[in-house]
Structure formats: C-alpha cells, structure tokens
Amino acid sequence: MIKTISPDILNKRTASLFLTTGVFLASILSAEVACAEERSGNVYGLPPCVTTTGLQVDSIIKIIFWLTALVFVLTQGTYIYYLIRYRRREGVPAHYSHGNNTLEIIWTTAPTIIFLALAIYSNRIWEQIHVTAPENSLTIDVSSYQFGWQMRYPGISGKLAPMDVRKITPQNPFGTDPENPATAQDVICTDLVIPVGRPVHVLLHSRDVIHSFYVPEFRIYQDCVPGRTIGWVWFQATQTGDFQLACNQLCGTGHYNMKAPIHIVSEAEFQKWLTPRQQKNAALVQPSPIAAPSPAKAASLTDRTEKNTL
C-alpha cells in the first residue's frame, strides 16, 4: 500500500468530512425550502394549483415525496452510519461474507410490491384525469405554431365549426372549411379566457412542429402533435386569476418566449367577454341562416378527435 498520511487519521477525518458536508448540503436544502415556502406557502415549492385534476396530481406528488423522503433518510442514514462505523481501524479486520440470499429475496420483494402498488395507484389517477370530457364542457380549439398560440371559440351556435387537420395550411391555419357558414361564426383570439367552475375541453393542434400545452398551475402538460387532434385534455378551474400558457417542447428559435395569457374569470364575466364577439361574427355573416354543423359533419369531427380509450 502506498504510504499516505497516517491512514487512521485520514479515515477519521474523511468520515467526519462526509458528515459535515451532509449537514452543509442539508442546510442548503432547507434554505431552498424556505425560499420556496415564501413563494407558495407549501413545502413542496409547487406553484398554486387551480384545477380539480391538478389537486389529484398534487395528492400523488405528496405521497411520493414523503415515501421517497423516508427511503432517502433511511438508506442514506444507514449508509453514512456504515461509512463512519466501519472505517479502517488497526486490528479490526473486515468481516468475510459473500452475501445473504434471504436478504436478497427480501430486498427484491419489498421494492417490487411498493413499486407495483405505486404504479397501480398512479394509473388509477391517470385514468380518472383522462375520463372523457363532460357534456357541458366548453370546447376550445387551441392551435400552436412557431412561435405563438391562437384560440378558436364556438360561435353563437355554441358549436365549433368542424375542421380537418389535413386542411391546415398557412392560409387556413385552423383547417376549417371556408365554404361552411359556421366557420365565420367562430371567435378567434390569442388569449385563453375560461370560466371558473365549468369544464373546459381543449382540442390541441399544431400547424408545424411539436409544441406543448403546459400550464404549471393546471398541472397539465400535453404535446400538440402536427397532423393530429389531441382531444383528451380537459380541466375545470377552481379559482379565478391570470396565468400563462407556455410551450414546453423545444420548437425553434422563439421557443423560450412562446406563451399566451390565460384569464380565468367568473361565468358572468366570461359571457360578457364572449357574447359580443359571437354576436359581431354572427352579424357579419347575416343574412344567411346560422348553420349548425350537419350531423354527418359533426360525426366526422368526433371521428377525428382522438378520445381517451381508457
């Protein structure tokens, strides 16, 4: 063995250094937690949660947080204890052992049970979050492009004009049928305005590359894939407020700034915002009768909208 400083002293010093560093890092951690607490009033540092499904996500985050925190403290605690307790000392030889099969079986079975239970529990929530949007949902077409967002709200008929993702072109960004009178009824804007307390069903589209619909306060992330309608995302806001919709899938130069304002407002305010716009569009296409989508077209819209198959 190469001669270093007296190995005993070095070992003791190293072992205690491990401990001090642990304490140091733990204090950084607690400082961070304090910082996050200031921000949102919870130990997890999560942003406020404003949707019903978000609460379900938070509940499982909290379970996994405490589970992993417990495992972390137990394993690292034992580990650090061993590192200090079994440092080399003169005259104390190491224990000769190649292992223990009973232990192997225990520490294979126990994590398997825990992990499978977590998987089952997680997927139950996953399933609950992704049930088909309720009948009374407000349906909004959310269209993403390099580098921005456009929303399409139903016109005065209360139904979105049908669209076909294959018809999306720079001239026809929503892929709607220009011949269809319902198309001109749709209300188009760049802000996502939603009523509190009502389920909102978003149909996610992309005109070019993959973008993503990400709102931390909603606890929702979903990619918008070009050539497809992603129709399984819906949420119900629990409080009013202003938030931001972010693209969270690298989509090019302007990606970092691809955002849109979200306003969650009361039902009354929402109607005050939407109705005049609907009426304005309706007035533009007068006197032709307001055509609701024919049953055949409505059916084809449903066909193209991928439903949750769970």
Place this chain on the structure above:
Amino acid sequence: MSASVTADSHSTHVPHDSHGHGKPGIMHYLWNTDHKMIAMQFLLSACFFLLFGGAMALAMRWQLAFPGHSIPVIGHLLPHGIVNDEGAIIPSGYNVLVTMHGTILVFWVVMPLLIGVFGNFLIPLKIGAGDMAFPALNELSYWLFALSGVIVLSSFWVPGGAPGTGWTAYAPLSSVAAYNQTPIGQSLWCIAIFINGLSSLTGAVNYITTVITMRAPGMTMFRMPLPVWSIFLTAILLILAIPVLSAAAAMIVFDLNFGTTFFRPSGYGQPLLWQHLFWFFGHPEVYILILPAMGLTSEILAVFSRKPVFGYKAMVWAMIAIGLLGFIVWGHHMYVSGMNLTLSAAFSVSTMVIAVPSAIKTFNWMGTIWRGSIHYTVPMAFAVAFVSMFVIGGLSGIFMASTPVDLFVHHTYFIVAHFHYVLFGGSMFAAFAAVYFWFPKMSGRMFNNTLGWIHFWMTFVFFNLTFFPMHNLGLGGMMRRIADPTVYDCLKQLQPLNVICTIGAMGLGLATIPFVINMLWSSRNGPKAPANPWNSTTLEWTVSNPIPHGNFAVTPTVYHGPYEYSVPGLVRDFLPQNEKAPAHITLEAH
C-alpha cells in the same frame, strides 16, 4: 477448450510490427492496435470533449442566472451564432448550446469514457488475455469515434450553424429545413451520430467476442470481475439499440435532403415515429451509460472495504434484468407525447419494475461496505459518493415514472435534476473513481493525493449545489430548454435558485482544474507506482508496471472468484485470482 488456446496464443506474444508498437515517433500514438494505447486515445479525446461540453454548460448557466447579460471576459470571443455583439447569448444560440451540450456529453464523453476507456483497458487485463479479439477493428473503432467527433464539431462552422433541436432532435422540427433553419448542421449531426454508432458497434462486437472467447483458463463467467460483466452486458445493449438510432438518423438525413417525409404529417409521415425510434434506442442508452459505472463502482467499493462484493451473483442478475427490462420502458419518455394513454399506463408499470434491480444493487453496495474496513482514498470517495448520488437520482425517477406526476413535471427542471444525478452523480463520479483507481496501472505512477482530494470535495459539494436546487425549480414549474426563464411571471420568483445553480456550476467548472493538473503532472512526475498499490485481487494488478506488450508473460490460471478479501486464516487480507487458496482454507461460495 478453444478459449484457453486463443488466450495462450495472445499472451505469449511474439514481438512484431503490425501492432504499431515498433513504429517511430507520433505514429506510435496515432495508429496502435494495443488495447491499452486505444484506451488512452479514448481517454484523452473524452477529456477534451468533457471540457468543451462542460464549457457550453457554463455558458448556459450564465444565461439562465443572468439572462441577456454579456458573458464576462470571454463573451466577445464566442462565435456569432451563439452570442450577439454585446457578448450575450441569443435564444437560437442557447438552443445550440442545449443541443450540443447534451449530444457531446452523452455520445462523446460518457460513452467513450466508460466503455471506450475502461472496456478497452480492463477487459483483456481482467480476463487474462493479451489483447482484444480484433485489435485492428479496435483501433478502427477509435478512429470512427474521432471522425464522428470532428464532424459534430464541424457543424459549428457550416452555413446556418450547429443544430438547435435538442439532443433528442424531435421531428418534424429536426426533419424539416423550414422549421429548424439549420438543415446542414442537422444533417451533420445525424451523420456524426451514425458514425459514432458504427464506432460503438465495432467496439461492442470486439468486447463481446473477447469476453466469450479469450478468458484465461479457470476464468468462468461467474468468476469475471463485475466491471467486465457490466461492459459485456453494455456491449450487448449497444448492438441491439444503436442500429435503431442509426436508421432513424438516416431517415432524418433523407427527410432533410432527399424529399422523403418519414416524419412530416403533410407527406403522410408520423412525427411520433421518431420518438419511438429515438427512445427505443434512448432508454437502453440510459443503461448503457450507467451499467459500466455500476460495475466499476462495485469493484472499487469492495477493494477499499476489504470485503467481497456483497451478493456478487445478485449483482450480475440485476444487471441482466436491467438490460432486458431496459428494452420495454422507452414509452415512459412519451407519456404525454400524444401516445395512446393506455400505453402510457402500461409503460409506467414496466418502468416501476425496472427500479427494482437498481434497488437491489443499492442494497448490495451497502452490504459491501457493511462490517468492512473502509480505507478512504480518492477513488473510494468518488465510489462512495456515486452510491449516494445514484440513490437521489433513482428516487427522483420514481416521480416521473408515475404517470400523473409526469403530467406536471415532464420537461421541467425536475427531469434535468434527475438525469444529471444519474449521469453526472452516477456515471461521471464512477468514471472519476475509475480514472483514479486505475491511474497507477495506466500510467505506472501514483496521482497526487492532495489534488485528488481537492478535486473530490469541490466536485461533490458543487455538484449538489448545482443540481439539487433544480428539483425545486422543476417542481416550481420551470421549463427546460428555455433561454430566458424571466419571460414567465411564475418563474421570476424562482430566479434566486437559478443563481445558486449557476454558482454551483462555476465551482464545478473550477473543480476540473485540479483534476487536469493532477493527471497531466502525475503521469510524468508522480512517484512510481508498485504493481498492486491497492492490494487488489484481480488479474490486471498481477502484471508489472509499465504493462508489457501482450500483458501477461505467462497466461494466468484463475482459481476462484474475483473478490476474495479478508479471507479468515490468510496472512494477507487479499487473495489474487491467480493464487490458489491454501488447502486448509475454504472460500465461501459466492
């Protein structure tokens, strides 16, 4: 058995010129089929790329902490695709940094460092062979790697510059010139990945053949040291996973240059096809990057605990299980990609299951140090830290494995924290441990302990300072790959955490200085190392320093498993694999 014959013919090595060891001057270092020299070539190249890729990470961290501020001192020296006239990083430049940092660190640093360096250096020495099975193919593997490195770097200087589509290069952003604006750079990226894949494949074929056919007499599979097992299994994963990535990269080149529309919906292509192909490679790749690290660490922990590896066979079977399960979990990168939701649920089950073998390994590492006689050296410190960091990385992985949680933390800094704990805290810590551990055998000299300890403590502290707060950033909702977090109202409050991460990253950058000085200085001026400085049991420590060409003067015979430490009744606390235990000693079965 033919294995022993082959091994014999290689170890009783007649000097000749075809290996390049007789060549004069610089050719000795450039074209040399000796596995030890090839390991050195990989080591130096990987270190160069490590400094390069690391510097890009520092530039990114600067931008995230102080968005839009000019980079002090060196800002003006950076190319104009990356910074503006004031020397501040521009958004497209930031995307390039994100892409090239990830690509280079994965393909040109961690893979060559763990597989190229230690696969080449250790496999023949540890199994008692004179060289690899195909020495010329081995050197070809290095030069393909070098060529791919030149190509990936050259993309900085082509019109349009280097690609900015992320190391995952999601189509159709990567496959349509109008969307990415860097068709030439993106094509070069694909070609570089393709050639890098060829290098990995030639290397993998070599490792597998060598391990199967060239083991010394008595070296059964279950007597192989764990680093050999881990690199052997990694090589199998490489052979199965790399061709898929190569094919996908070729498809992007075709889409970009020859009018095909594999990934473009307007041409009836399917964007998600790229993700399936990429992650079918990408998830085994994650284990390609961590399995060798696990193998190397297991051995170092055993040596410095003076104990046999706890549960050697469980360790091997856990690695085999990881290798198999690694091929059915790729969908966990795609829970929220638009893939069928039931499929997401199915992938989350397999993902939870693959955590089990990792847990088994962790418990066995703890079992290895339990009741040991732990001697703290620099390599041991890195190996000890590896286990801790790997546990953190593993635990944070459980969050993402849970489908509803991924619905929130997907593509946030939580995932950035997670994979840096596994890739840096895991793979890189193990690589550092291994470089220090085998330095005496590679260079024939000892490293400087003081510099080694400074390197370790700086790396350990600053690593955690850099990456731990990223968990909080992620749970706070900060997206990854955005050039300026302050454009979002909800992220402005998190900015102090970004500053902490950046301070940590600067410290981590400084930590490499004592490492580089130590390696360069000690390999020439360090005290001469004895043949077996760590009193280790495996075969590479039985050869003299410097290792003669052909490694073993006489082919060793192996009598028992690799980790016979502290056997009761022996004078020394280690029993090398090529020494028979005295008749009165019974070795415990492992």
